[in-house]
Amino acid sequence: MTDAAPAAAPAPAREAAPGRALPRWVWTVPPVVVLGVLFLYPLALVVRESLAPGAYGDVLGSPAFRDALVTTVWLAPAATAGCLVLGFVLALIIAFVPFPGGKAVAKFIDVFLSFPSFLITLALLFIYGTVGMANGVWTGLTGAAGGPFHFLTTPWGVLLAEITYFTPFVMRPLLAAFAQLDTGQLEAASSLGARPARIVRQVILPEALPALAAGGSLVLVLCLNEFGIVLFTGAKGVTTLPMLVYSKAILESDYPAACVVAVVNIALSVGLYALYRGVSRRAGAHR
Structure with a gap:
């Protein structure tokens, strides 16, 4: 009497193929889109409006702007x-x-x-x-x-x-x-x-x-x-720069002039922030 053939070994379970990982840059798209819609696009509109012919010359040369800047x-x-x-x-x-x-x-x-x-x-x-x-x-x-x-x-x-x-x-x-x-x-x-x-x-x-x-x-x-x-x-x-923006835009309806003052104010804020980051970085390197 012949021995029974050995039972076939169970086939190894096939591992599920892992899903294809998304590139990392995909995850940066939603925040960039939100930032662009809520901040960058309005800022671009302000900058474009400030580029009206003669706007910078008229505003930067006016005594009202100089007084507001000094204040x-x-x-x-x-x-x-x-x-x-x-x-x-x-x-x-x-x-x-x-x-x-x-x-x-x-x-x-x-x-x-x-x-x-x-x-x-x-x-x-x-x-x-x-x-x-x-x-x-x-x-x-x-x-x-x-x-x-x-x-x-x-x-x-x-x-x-x-x-x-x-x-x-x-x-x-x-x-x-x-x-x-x-x-x-x-x-x-x-x-x-x-x-x-x-x-x-x-x-x-x-x-x-x-x-x-x-x-x-x-x-x-x-x-x-x-x-x-x-x-x-x-x-x-x-009269400070924000007050000058308000008076130009709301009281005088001079939107190009208001945008020029706003761009100057933004430049001052960004410049101060960049200065702070540079100083703090150097101070951290020397500690």
């Missing part, structure tokens, strides 16, 4: 400097000086960042406006017909409003940097007899420089393009 160039850095100084001091107090409600104040900074700029300006108008609280108290105490506080309609009022509104944009990265600071360095410096001013200058400030640079660059660009604060203060003698 913007000094107002934005001045507000940024004020925000850096005030934000650094307030962040130091919140982070290193124990006081009741310190955590609530730190959380309020996050809420403050969501406020619109005109809301802060209206609050300052209620306090220092022509019929505001400060002038009302002055009138009640002295019996005078009007109070002495009329600076909100001047460049100094715009500067105060911008510093008030944009200071938390400096404080937020500073508080994050202070939270990561090694407290052992502060204790060691204090045990060696260093005074608070020296600790701030030699220990805290070097660690805070990246956060100061990030917050200051953000505030500088925001101040450069701020429109609501200048509009709501009613400072008629203060």
Whole structure:
């Protein structure tokens, strides 16, 4: 009796052929299309409108443009400097000086960042406006017909409003940097007899420089393009580049001139951003 033939070994299961992977560049198409439709195409329209014959010569040679450019160039850095100084001091107090409600104040900074700029300006108008609280108290105490506080309609009022509104944009990265600071360095410096001013200058400030640079660059660009604060203060003698765009486009219906000013404003913003990136890259390479 012959043995039964051995059972045939089962055929190996065929592996499913993997799907053909899409090229990497395919995944970049949707964001590029969205960016092009929402940003690049309108920007191209603005640039094309600004190329009307004689538009750049008429606008760049006008006294209104030169005044707006000078006002913007000094107002934005001045507000940024004020925000850096005030934000650094307030962040130091919140982070290193124990006081009741310190955590609530730190959380309020996050809420403050969501406020619109005109809301802060209206609050300052209620306090220092022509019929505001400060002038009302002055009138009640002295019996005078009007109070002495009329600076909100001047460049100094715009500067105060911008510093008030944009200071938390400096404080937020500073508080994050202070939270990561090694407290052992502060204790060691204090045990060696260093005074608070020296600790701030030699220990805290070097660690805070990246956060100061990030917050200051953000505030500088925001101040450069701020429109609501200048509009709501009613400072008629203060015309910045965004206000000039508004007046040319809405009040005068001169769209080529408005586009020329807008292109100049965009060039300043992009130039400042490129400068910040270059400086931060070099600073990172030297560290």
